[in-house]
Amino acid sequence: MAIIMEEQTSAVKAPAKDKLRIGIIGCGGIANNKHMPSLKKIENVEMVAFCDIIIERAEKAAKEYGAPGSKVYADYRQLLEDKSIDIVHVCTPNRSHSFITVDALEAGKHVMCEKPMAINATEAKKMLDAAKRTGKKLTIGYQNRQRDDALYMKQEALAGTFGDIYFARATALRRRAVPTWGVFINEYEQGGGPLIDIGTHALDLTLWIMDNYKPKYCVGTTYHALNKDRNTGNAWGDWDVDKFTTEDCAFGFVVMENGATIILESSWALNLIDCREAITTVCGTKAGGDMLDGVRINGVHLGRQYVTKPNLSAGGVAFYEGNKGADPSEREARAWIDAVVNNKAPFVLPEQAYAVSQILSGIYESARTGNIVYFN
Ligand SMILES: NC(=O)c1ccc[n+]([C@@H]2O[C@H](COP(=O)([O-])OP(=O)(O)OC[C@H]3O[C@@H](n4cnc5c(N)ncnc54)[C@H](O)[C@@H]3O)[C@@H](O)[C@H]2O)c1
Known part of the structure; x- marks a missing residue:
């Protein structure tokens, strides 16, 4: 780091x-x-x-x-x-x-x-x-990407800790936290809902840690399952059911050119307790890593499974610059x-952000058409 x-x-x-x-x-x-x-x-x-x-x-x-x-x-x-x-x-x-x-x-x-x-x-x-x-x-x-946990995961990836990453899970799941200000729920203004709004962060983290920006094909689904529900229980107050034109959750299955698989899960509203946002899980040939409880690295050493958790705090000592820029x-x-x-x-x-946009567009297109979407 x-x-x-x-x-x-x-x-x-x-x-x-x-x-x-x-x-x-x-x-x-x-x-x-x-x-x-x-x-x-x-x-x-x-x-x-x-x-x-x-x-x-x-x-x-x-x-x-x-x-x-x-x-x-x-x-x-x-x-x-x-x-x-x-x-x-x-x-x-x-x-x-x-x-x-x-x-x-x-x-x-x-x-x-x-x-x-x-x-x-x-x-x-x-x-x-x-x-x-x-x-x-x-x-x-x-x-x-500038969070301590993300920077640490990236350092582990660069150090070769994970080996070849061939499976990843990009997670951006909220139970009831639909942004109700501005134009977030307006399909025309935003181009989509939770997938493009918060799924985009989780996917960016995932591609960056994998250092893999070449998607081959994807399949996706989107749902307008809860956006007409008036019993919202929403973190930012009730949404306007007449204005909520984007999806409320979306899921994608992405296969990269090198054969790696990414599952992307995103929601603003979903009947789910275990909600996590802007995190990734990666699984490689040598070890795995996730952000489910700080950073956890898992693998096998001397025939035994291990999980390590780095201490990402400054260890009780302020940085010499007084934590500047943390x-x-x-x-x-x-x-x-x-x-x-x-x-x-x-x-x-910008090339990296473009690859994120390509995949998000592919998931939306697949959801709309019911087809697999191939990227050339
Ligand atoms: N990086 C993040 O984690 C993060 C978090 C929140 C929002 N965002 C992004 O930031 C963007 C704005 O979101 P927000 O929450 O600030 O929304 P917002 O509605 O609070 O603010 C947007 C502002 O843009 C103004 N505006 C709209 N069209 C304009 C135009 N053509 N010219 C000048 N001003 C214009 C609006 O009047 C409004 O004041 C979105 O793209 C959103 O995805 C990113």
């Missing part, structure tokens, strides 16, 4: 100009809870422009997080006209990820776009192509700014 963490938390080197200038597009939940507080902690960046179709949200964000003289906009295209802006964070609902990101890249900005990459693989491909065409950096907000959201922001400043590949590559 040390190698990755050192890289993530190292001080960001000074760019040619004093501070990189950042514009935020979409000033809702994720901007306020992840992007803006994290960017505020980074020494050599400043947020100078804020855009939201609900202008009061942009104004509030500018007041709380903006550098003196920050601009606010209701139309993202006006923000993109500002040539002094280096980086744009796209924090709008899924439907607009693709066109805003493509426009921002074409306008010469580096882009951090929220997950999922887009509403489907076709839209995600446009983003990937635009990044290649413009030479600007693009990354996607899969901050779960929060996954801040790590994500630091890694991203570091990639821009030092011209490195982003921690989450």
Whole structure:
């Protein structure tokens, strides 16, 4: 873990100009809870422009997080006209990820776009192509990779602990936690429900730890089983049954080109007690690993089955930098700014996020058609 963490938390080197200038597009939940507080902690960046179709949200964000003289906009295209802006964070609902990101890249900005990459693989491909065409950096907000347990599992995979991983389970299961704010339950705006919203995190973690981005075929099912239920018991208050047009749960069986199998389970609402979110289980030829109770590594040694559990805390001793950067959201922001400043590949590559989108689109297509979907 040390190698990755050192890289993530190292001080960001000074760019040619004093501070990189950042514009935020979409000033809702994720901007306020992840992007803006994290960017505020980074020494050599400043947020100078804020855009939201609900202008009061942009104004509030500018007041709380903006550098003196920050601009606010209701139309993202006006923000993109500002040539002094280096980086744009796209924090709008899924439907607009693709066109805003493509426009921002074409306008010469580096882009951090929220997950999922887009509403489907076709839209995600446009983003990937635009990044290649413009030479600007693009990354996607899969901050779960920056959790201690995920970084540790990745280190084990890199160390060869698991051998060849040929089975994995990507889990994003909620019993009754349908997001009722914004447009999450609107199929048109989001491109889907729990599969594209939280299944995307679990699948990203799984592909990353397997280091396998080549799907061969998949089968999927989606259900609208509980979304018309008025007896919701929902964590965030009752959902509006008339507006809930996405699936409430979805499942996929994915076979990779190398023969590995991934089972993807996702739900916002499911009659299930054992709920887990944004975790993965991997099984390899030498050992297995899961995130079901911290990280657990299982295998056989000297003819005996073993399970080991690394201690992921600092052992009671604060990091010498006072735990700086230990929060996954801040790590994500630091890694991203570091990639821009030092011209490195982003921690989450757009090609990797595109593979996630391909698989999610495949599962939706299979559910819609009843057919196996082959990726070429
Ligand atoms: N990384 C994560 O774990 C995580 C968690 C939550 C949400 N998200 C993602 O973040 C995105 C936004 O989710 P949220 O929870 O912040 O939603 P939200 O509804 O709270 O905020 C979205 C904001 O975007 C604004 N907006 C919509 N269209 C716009 C446009 N064309 N131009 C400018 N502003 C526009 C809305 O008015 C709203 O203020 C989604 O794609 C979601 O999947 C990621």
